[in-house]
Amino acid sequence: MPRAPLASARACGLRITATVSAACALVGLTAACNGSDDDTPAAPPAETALAVDCAAMPARAPAGMTLTATAVAAGTVVGGNPQPAHCVLNGRMNERTGADGLPYYIGFQLRLPMAWNGRFMFQGGGGNDGVVRDALGSLAGGGSIAGLKTGALAQGFAVVSTDGGHQGTSASFGLDPQARIDHAYNAYDVVTVTAKSLINTAYGRKPDRSYFVGCSGGGRQAMLFPQRFPDYFDGIAANAPAIKVAREASMASVWGLISYSAVSPVLSQALSDADLKLVSNAVLQRCDTLDRAADGIIHANPAACSFDPAVLQCTGAKTDSCLTAAQVTALKKDFAGPKNSAGQSLYASWPWDAGIAGADWRNWKLGTSTTTTPNARNATLIAADAMRLEFFTPPDPAFDYMAFNFDTDPARLDAYAAIYNTTSTDVAAFRNRGGKMLLVHGVSDAIFSANDSIDYYQRLQAAQGGAEATRNFARLYLVPGMNHCSNSGGPSTDLYDALTPLVAWVEKGEVPDRIVASAGPATPWPGRTRPLCPYPQQAHYDGAGPIDSASSFTCR
Structure with a gap:
C-alpha cells in the first residue's frame, strides 16, 4: 500500500x-x-x-x-x-x-x-x-x-x-x-x-x-x-x-448550478418547495410499492426506480400540479450527471428518490437566497470556495464557476484529485x-x-x-x-x-446482515424503524407485521 x-x-x-x-x-x-x-x-x-x-x-x-x-x-x-x-x-x-x-x-x-x-x-x-x-x-x-x-x-x-x-x-x-x-x-x-x-x-x-x-x-x-x-x-x-469530491463531484455541483440557473437567475426559485414535493410524490407513485409496502419510502435498488420527470410537464400554463419544460429539462440534466461535449459522463448519475423534497436537498442544490447571489452549499462551499482555492492546481480565486468548460477545465482538477480522492x-x-x-x-x-x-x-x-x-x-x-x-x-x-x-x-x-435505523421527529413517522440492508439487498415488507416496525421487513 x-x-x-x-x-x-x-x-x-x-x-x-x-x-x-x-x-x-x-x-x-x-x-x-x-x-x-x-x-x-x-x-x-x-x-x-x-x-x-x-x-x-x-x-x-x-x-x-x-x-x-x-x-x-x-x-x-x-x-x-x-x-x-x-x-x-x-x-x-x-x-x-x-x-x-x-x-x-x-x-x-x-x-x-x-x-x-x-x-x-x-x-x-x-x-x-x-x-x-x-x-x-x-x-x-x-x-x-x-x-x-x-x-x-x-x-x-x-x-x-x-x-x-x-x-x-x-x-x-x-x-x-x-x-x-x-x-x-x-x-x-x-x-x-x-x-x-x-x-x-x-x-x-x-x-x-x-x-x-x-x-x-x-x-x-x-x-x-x-x-x-x-x-x-x-x-x-x-x-x-466524498470519494471523488476534488474532481468529479465538484464538476457535478457546478453542472447542477448551471442547469437550474437556466430556469431562473434566482437559483432558489428554479424549483419551489411545491415543485419538489410534486416530483417526490410522482417518484413515490411509481416506485414506492417495489418493496410491497406503500409507506412513503422506496426500499429498492436505485436502478430499479426508473422515472422521467417529463410525465409532470405542463401542457398549458404553469400550475402547482405540473412543471415547466425548462424545469423538466434542468431536472433531467442534473440527475443524468455532468458530461463533456462528446457526451462522456464526468460523474455518476443520481437516483430518483422521494428525498428530493427534503430540506437538505434544497440546501445543497438550490438554497434559499431570494437574490441572484446563491446560498446553495454546492455554490458556496464547493464551486466558489473549495474548487477554486484547493482543488484547482494552481488555485484560481477569481474563476467564474458558471463559465466552467466541461471539456478543458477538468484537467485543472486532475493533479490534486490524484492525492485527495479516495477511489482506490x-x-x-x-x-x-x-x-x-x-x-x-x-x-x-x-x-x-x-x-x-x-x-x-x-x-x-x-x-x-x-x-x-x-x-x-x-x-x-x-x-x-x-x-x-x-x-x-x-x-x-x-x-x-x-x-x-x-x-x-x-x-x-457478528456479521452486520442488517442495521436497524429509525425515523426522527421531523419525519411523518417519528419512531418508525427499518432495516438497512447490505447492498444489493433491500428491505422488503413481509406483508403481515406492523408497517412501522423493522421486524416486519426482511433483507433480500
Missing part, C-alpha cells in the same frame, strides 16, 4: 513530506508506524484506568508539540449529552508559517476517559475542516444525533478529532502547498500516530482496537486508511463518503489483517451521489475476488429518502448507529 506521497503530487508542484516517517519522528513511537500496535489482541479489549494525572499530560508531550489538558467531571454536558469523567487534551503540531505568510499547525483534540475500554476512535471532520470539533465520537459521523445519545466517548472509547492541518473553514488554505497535502492525507496520518502515542502514555498501554467513523469529508478520511495506511485501524465506517480499491493489506469496512449512503444525497458509492463498491468487488469475498470484509448500506449524512432530513429512517455493528463485526465476528 502507498505510504509515501504520490508522484502525481510532485507534478502539481506541491512540496512533499514523508508522512509516516515524520509522524514517527514526532511521537518517537516506531510501533505506531509499523502496525504492531493494531495486531489482533489475544483477549477482548480490557478496561484500564487513566494512569497519568490529567494535569501532568502536557509535560509528557513530545518535543515540538503544544499541549493543554483539562479534567472534565462525570455528568458534565458536552454536545448536548452528559459525558463520563475524562481528560481533554488539545494539541498543536508542526507549527509553521505558510507560503501565503499565514500561521499553520495541525490541531487536534483527544478525550481520554478515566475508565477506558481499550478502544480508540478517530472522529472524522467535514466541509473544508479548519476547526477542531468536540471529540465525542459520533456513531454515524454526522455530528450530534438526537435519539443516539451515547457517543463513543460515553461508551469508554478514547476519541480524537482534528482540524485537518489548517485553521478557518474557508478553503483559502489551498494557497499554501503544505496545507493542501495536510488536508489531503498527512494530518490524519500524523494525528492517528500521535493519538496512539498519547494513549500509550496516559494508560501505560496501546489500544486493543482502533476505529474511524466519519461522514462526508469525514467519510473520505475514513477511506484513506484502508487505501493508504492499512494497519492503523481495525474498522472504518464511511458515511456519505487496493485494500488487500487492510482486508488481510482482518479489517472491516462499512459504507453508508443516503439515496437522496444531493452533494455525493449514492450511485457513486455503488460504483465504488462494485469496483471493490471486482478487485477483491468477487461479491462474496468482498462481503466478508466490506458492506454498503443505502438509506432510502435520506439526504446528506445521518439526521439531515428527507422522508427516511436516518437515525442509525454505524459504530456498534462495526465493533461487533471486528471483535466478535
Whole structure:
C-alpha cells in the first residue's frame, strides 16, 4: 500500500513530506508506524484506568508539540449529552508559517476517559475542516444525533478529532502547498500516530482496537486508511463518503448550478418547495410499492426506480400540479450527471428518490437566497470556495464557476484529485489483517451521489475476488429518502448507529446482515424503524407485521 506521497503530487508542484516517517519522528513511537500496535489482541479489549494525572499530560508531550489538558467531571454536558469523567487534551503540531505568510499547525483534540475500554476512535471532520470539533465520537459521523445519545466517548472509547492541518473553514488554505497535502492525507496520518502515542502514555498501554467513523469529508478520511495506511485501524465506517469530491463531484455541483440557473437567475426559485414535493410524490407513485409496502419510502435498488420527470410537464400554463419544460429539462440534466461535449459522463448519475423534497436537498442544490447571489452549499462551499482555492492546481480565486468548460477545465482538477480522492480499491493489506469496512449512503444525497458509492463498491468487488469475498470484509448500506449524512432530513429512517455493528463485526465476528435505523421527529413517522440492508439487498415488507416496525421487513 502507498505510504509515501504520490508522484502525481510532485507534478502539481506541491512540496512533499514523508508522512509516516515524520509522524514517527514526532511521537518517537516506531510501533505506531509499523502496525504492531493494531495486531489482533489475544483477549477482548480490557478496561484500564487513566494512569497519568490529567494535569501532568502536557509535560509528557513530545518535543515540538503544544499541549493543554483539562479534567472534565462525570455528568458534565458536552454536545448536548452528559459525558463520563475524562481528560481533554488539545494539541498543536508542526507549527509553521505558510507560503501565503499565514500561521499553520495541525490541531487536534483527544478525550481520554478515566475508565477506558481499550478502544480508540478517530472522529472524522467535514466541509473544508479548519476547526477542531468536540471529540465525542459520533456513531454515524454526522455530528450530534438526537435519539443516539451515547457517543463513543460515553461508551469508554478514547476519541480524537482534528482540524485537518489548517485553521478557518474557508478553503483559502489551498494557497499554501503544505496545507493542501495536510488536508489531503498527512494530518490524519500524523494525528492517528500521535493519538496512539498519547494513549500509550496516559494508560501505560496501546489500544486493543482502533476505529474511524466519519461522514462526508469525514467519510473520505475514513477511506484513506484502508487505501493508504492499512494497519492503523481495525474498522472504518464511511458515511456519505466524498470519494471523488476534488474532481468529479465538484464538476457535478457546478453542472447542477448551471442547469437550474437556466430556469431562473434566482437559483432558489428554479424549483419551489411545491415543485419538489410534486416530483417526490410522482417518484413515490411509481416506485414506492417495489418493496410491497406503500409507506412513503422506496426500499429498492436505485436502478430499479426508473422515472422521467417529463410525465409532470405542463401542457398549458404553469400550475402547482405540473412543471415547466425548462424545469423538466434542468431536472433531467442534473440527475443524468455532468458530461463533456462528446457526451462522456464526468460523474455518476443520481437516483430518483422521494428525498428530493427534503430540506437538505434544497440546501445543497438550490438554497434559499431570494437574490441572484446563491446560498446553495454546492455554490458556496464547493464551486466558489473549495474548487477554486484547493482543488484547482494552481488555485484560481477569481474563476467564474458558471463559465466552467466541461471539456478543458477538468484537467485543472486532475493533479490534486490524484492525492485527495479516495477511489482506490487496493485494500488487500487492510482486508488481510482482518479489517472491516462499512459504507453508508443516503439515496437522496444531493452533494455525493449514492450511485457513486455503488460504483465504488462494485469496483471493490471486482478487485477483491468477487461479491462474496468482498462481503466478508466490506458492506454498503443505502438509506432510502435520506439526504446528506445521518439526521439531515428527507422522508427516511436516518437515525442509525454505524459504530456498534462495526465493533461487533471486528471483535466478535457478528456479521452486520442488517442495521436497524429509525425515523426522527421531523419525519411523518417519528419512531418508525427499518432495516438497512447490505447492498444489493433491500428491505422488503413481509406483508403481515406492523408497517412501522423493522421486524416486519426482511433483507433480500
